[in-house]
Amino acid sequence: xxxxxxxxxxxxxxxxxxxxxxxxxxxxxxxxxxxxxxxxxxxxxxxxxxxxxxxxxxxxxxxxxxxxxxxxxxxxxxxxxxxxxxxxxxxxxxxxxxxxxxxxxxxxxxxxxxxxxxxxxxxxxxxxxxxxxxxxxxxxxxxxxxxxxxxxxxxxxxxxxxxxxxxxxxxxxxxxxxxxxxxxxxxxxxxxxxxxxxxxxxxxxxxxxxxxxxxxxxxxxxxxxxxxxxxxxxxxxxxxxxxxxxxxxxxxxxxxxxxxxxxxxxxxxxxxxxxxxxxxxxxxxxxxxxxxxxxxxxxxxxxxxxxxxxxxxxxxxxxxxxxxxxxxxxxxxxxxxxxxxxxxxxxxxxxxxxxxxxxxxxxxxxxxxxxxxxxxxxxxxxxxxxxxxxxxxxxxxxxxxxxxxxxxxxxxxxxxxxxxxxxxxxxxxxxxxxxxxxxxxxxxxxxxxxxxxxxxxxxxxxxxxxxxxxxxxxxxxxxxxxxxxxxxxxxxxxxxxxxxxxxxxxxxxxxxxxxxxxxxxxxxxxxxxxxxxxxxxxxxxxxxxxxxxxxxxxxxxxxxxxxxxxxxxxxxxxxxxxxxxxxxxxxxxxxxxxxxxxxxxxxxxxxxxxxxxxxxxxxxxxxxxxxxxxxxxxxxxxxxxxxxxxxxxxxxxxxxxxxxxxxxxxxxxxxxxxxxxxxxxxxxxxxxxxxxxxxxxxxxxxxxxxxxxxxxxxxxxxxxxxxxxxxxxxxxx
Amino acid sequence: xxxxxxxxxxxxxxxxxxxxxxxxxxxxxxxxxxxxxxxxxxxxxxxxxxxxxxxxxxxxxxxxxxxxxxxxxxxxxxxxxxxxxxxxxxxxxxxxxxxxxxxxxxxxxxxxxxxxxxxxxxxxxxx
Numbered sequence: 093x094x095x096x097x098x099x100x101x102x103x104x105x106x107x108x109x110x111x112x113x114x115x116x117x118x119x120x121x122x123x124x125x126x127x128x129x130x131x132x133x134x135x136x137x138x139x140x141x142x143x144x145x146x147x148x149x150x151x152x153x154x155x156x157x158x159x160x161x162x163x164x165x166x167x168x169x170x171x172x173x174x175x176x177x178x179x180x181x182x183x184x185x186x187x188x189x190x191x192x193x194x195x196x197x198x199x200x201x202x203x204x205x206x207x208x209x210x211x212x213x214x215x216x217x218x219x220x221x222x223x224x225x226x227x228x229x230x231x232x233x234x235x236x237x238x239x240x241x242x243x244x245x246x247x248x249x250x251x252x253x254x255x256x257x258x259x260x261x262x263x264x265x266x267x268x269x270x271x272x273x274x275x276x277x278x279x280x281x282x283x284x285x286x287x288x289x290x291x292x293x294x295x296x297x298x299x300x301x302x303x304x305x306x307x308x309x310x311x312x313x314x315x316x317x318x319x320x321x322x323x324x325x326x327x328x329x330x331x332x333x334x335x336x337x338x339x340x341x342x343x344x345x346x347x348x349x350x351x352x353x354x355x356x357x358x359x360x361x362x363x364x365x366x367x368x369x370x371x372x373x374x375x376x377x378x379x380x381x382x383x384x385x386x387x388x389x390x391x392x393x394x395x396x397x398x399x400x401x402x403x404x405x406x407x408x409x410x411x412x413x414x415x416x417x418x419x420x421x422x423x424x425x426x427x428x429x430x431x432x433x434x435x436x437x438x439x440x441x442x443x444x445x446x447x448x449x450x451x452x453x454x455x456x457x458x459x460x461x462x463x464x465x466x467x468x469x470x471x472x473x474x475x476x477x478x479x480x481x482x483x484x485x486x487x488x489x490x491x492x493x494x495x496x497x498x499x500x501x502x503x504x505x506x507x508x509x510x511x512x513x514x515x516x517x518x519x520x521x522x523x524x525x526x527x528x529x530x531x532x533x534x535x536x537x538x539x540x541x542x543x544x545x546x547x548x549x550x551x552x553x554x555x556x557x558x559x560x561x562x563x564x565x566x567x568x569x570x571x572x573x574x575x576x577x578x579x580x581x582x583x584x585x586x587x588x589x590x591x592x593x594x595x596x597x598x599x600x601x602x603x604x605x606x607x608x609x610x611x612x613x614x615x616x617x618x619x620x621x622x623x624x625x626x627x628x629x630x631x632x633x634x635x636x637x638x639x640x641x642x643x644x645x646x647x648x649x650x651x652x653x654x655x656x657x658x659x660x661x662x663x664x665x666x667x668x669x670x671x672x673x674x675x676x677x678x679x680x681x682x683x684x685x686x687x688x689x690x691x692x693x694x695x696x697x698x699x700x701x702x703x704x705x706x707x708x709x710x711x712x713x714x715x716x717x718x719x720x721x722x723x724x725x726x727x728x729x730x731x732x733x734x735x736x737x738x739x740x741x742x743x744x745x746x747x748x749x750x751x752x753x754x755x756x757x758x759x760x761x762x763x764x765x766x767x768x769x770x771x772x773x774x775x776x777x778x779x780x781x782x783x784x785x786x787x788x789x790x791x792x793x794x795x796x797x798x799x800x801x802x803x804x805x806x807x808x809x810x811x812x813x814x815x816x817x818x819x820x821x822x823x824x825x
Numbered sequence: 826x827x828x829x830x831x832x833x834x835x836x837x838x839x840x841x842x843x844x845x846x847x848x849x850x851x852x853x854x855x856x857x858x859x860x861x862x863x864x865x866x867x868x869x870x871x872x873x874x875x876x877x878x879x880x881x882x883x884x885x886x887x888x889x890x891x892x893x894x895x896x897x898x899x900x901x902x903x904x905x906x907x908x909x910x911x912x913x914x915x916x917x918x919x920x921x922x923x924x925x926x927x928x929x930x931x932x933x934x935x936x937x938x939x940x941x942x943x944x945x946x947x948x949x950x951x952x
Binding site for chain 1: 836838839842845846883912933934935936937938
């Protein structure tokens with residue numbers, strides 16, 4: 093716009109400007125120029141200072157008063173330095189002095205416009221910068237708040253405190269009118285208000301969650317859901333009871349901990365409905381996730397604390413239990429030591445420590461048992477306990493000072509537990525109980541000595557009685573036979589004397605056998621018998637015993653038959669004479685209790701293989717035909733391996749079932765002893781049992797009352813192991 | 826020269842029993858001696874040098890084993906046959922008897938007829 097009163101100059105200027113592409117309006121006086129400047133809003137004003145009606149300076153002032161911030165270039169006809177300086181001070185962009193070249197005009201105009209454009213652009217940029225600065229500041233403030241919130245939240249240890257603070261923070265940060273925190277009920281359809289702010293209107297209110305699948309889905313995925321118009325969704329209505337809240341808009345943010353929706357953070361706007369901005373939703377979600385983590389942590393802590401309390405209680409119980417056990421262990425009379433599989437002591441009681449001569453109050457835990465306790469057999473005992481299946485192994489241990497300890501070792505087996513069912517059975521260690529049996533051993537030895545002495549002392553009178561009875565008989569036969577032949581009273585008396593002498597002789601012999609048996613069993617029981625184990629042919633044993641009892645059998649017209657496998661019986665490791673004693677005993681019993689029929693001796697084989705029984709050879713019918721009898725065999729304490737069995741089968745009076753358990757006991761004679769006249773010592777089978785068990789075998793009986801009996805013994809078959817043979821003598825004194 | 830038997834036992838009735846058991850030998854000229862302990866038995870042995878000596882094991886002073894050992898270590902008594910009379914029919918006695926050089930051993934109580942049988946064999950004299 094050109095404001096110029098001189099028509100020619102105005103035209104010239106306008107023409108020059110138009111020629112250079114500017115749109116130009118012209119005013120010829122000051123007032124008109126001001127009006128036009130206000131209405132046309134030009135980009136540049138070329139203002140003559142000398143104007144009619146209103147001077148250039150006044151126009152300029154007026155423009156500034158109207159806040160028209162258009163660049164103004166003043167045009168002045170004369171050199172008025174003061175005026176130009178005044179105009180420049182007031183904000184005029186530039187000046188032109190008349191007369192001016194058109195080139196200068198264009199240059200000035202161009203510069204002013206460019207400057208103005210640049211200024212506007214700068215101003216716009218500054219404004220933009222300020223705005224984004226403010227935005228950043230706001231965000232930073234929110235972040236600080238969120239951060240402060242989350243720091244406080246995560247440092248809180250109680251879920252209620254966490255949620256109380258969460259709702260306060262979220263109201264503070266978002267500027268919402270109301271916030272509450274809801275924790276999901278187990279049904280997933282309802283939630284309970286745990287915390288709210290401001291005020292406490294709905295404390296502990298149970299509310300229904302929105303049924304809408306999209307809402308649920310959104311929340312479950314961990315995103316907030318906003319209702320601009322929440323009037324259709326009356327989440328905060330107190331089940332018809334006042335107070336209720338006039339909620340217009342609603343924002344639900346999920347509380348998700350470890351991928352699970354545990355609750356909802358609710359933001360409500362009262363009054364006019366509003367849209368929640370993305371940022372608000374984001375803030376809300378940030379706080380909600382922090383809160384959820386804090387709640388989860390608080391719950392975890394609560395769990396941990398509960399478990400800690402339970403653990404403390406359990407520990408207390410265990411300590412009490414343990415001190416009880418300690419008291420028991422300290423007060424029992426037996427020594428106890430428990431070792432782990434490497435032989436290190438896990439536990440020992442004072443009695444044990446006293447036994448091995450260590451201070452009673454010293455703990456041996458962790459040290460090697462062998463370091464304190466070096467006696468023969470101990471190691472083998474430990475091995476035995478670890479090998480044997482759930483058995484107690486017992487061994488007498490002799491200490492260097494002469495004391496004798498009876499040690500029982502049991503392996504402690506760990507059963508597969510519920511925690512680790514795949515775990516195989518393991519041996520956790522071996523518990524050894526030690527009892528000082530020095531006194532018992534002494535008493536036992538004294539008993540054996542006593543029996544030896546008694547039996548010795550009994551023999552002399554017995555020798556005299558038996559001997560003189562024989563001599564009397566001899567003398568009568570020799571000197572009085574003529575009177576016997578003569579008949580009459582004297583001969584009858586002499587016959588009776590002879591009969592009575594025979595009774596004295598027989599009974600004395602029985603007494604002798606009793607004394608022998610007593611001595612035998614006393615020594616066997618005292619473990620004083622050292623078995624003379626040699627390779628023994630059972631056929632010889634059987635035949636020897638049959639020959640020894642042949643006279644007895646002949647008296648009763650009984651026949652003894654021997655049945656052996658076609659290839660014979662394999663040799664076993666045994667004490668020949670003792671085995672003959674067993675066979676003779678069994679045979680004479682069979683003969684004694686059998687009136688008619690026959691006696692059979694059957695030698696056969698029994699293999700125990702993985703718990704299964706295999707029999708071969710002339711097996712007695714009772715084990716052949718009857719499944720029940722087979723099961724009787726499997727009930728025997730026979731370990732895995734091969735066995736040779738000898739059975740003595742008779743057709744005698746048999747044994748009553750109720751008596752079966754007694755027959756191997758000492759001094760037991762079953763049946764009508766007075767009428768049956770068994771004439772035994774009552775020790776025969778007890779001795780047989782001792783002898784067979786001394787061979788590592790087992791003896792048993794089967795019987796049917798009135799039908800007959802079947803006595804058998806089994807001896808282990810040791811495959812070619814001649815090292816077992818041991819030459820030793822019986823220890824007498 | 827007449828055969829001689831020595832009976833050594835500290836128990837009077839056993840001694841009597843042995844004497845009566847073997848008295849028939851006196852009818853065929855065998856001389857019978859008795860001793861009631863080991864010391865006495867050894868004295869008789871040295872003087873009479875019997876052909877058959879029946880020795881009880883358990884005697885006060887010298888035991889039967891001690892006497893037997895002395896007899897067997899004396900070459901002048903090599904002809905003497907010793908029967909040990911033991912109270913116990915146990916292994917240890919049998920082995921000990923063998924050890925001291927006894928010719929045989931008989932356990933108490935013994936059968937008188939058996940002893941007569943043995944004496945007949947050893948002395949080669951029929952009663």
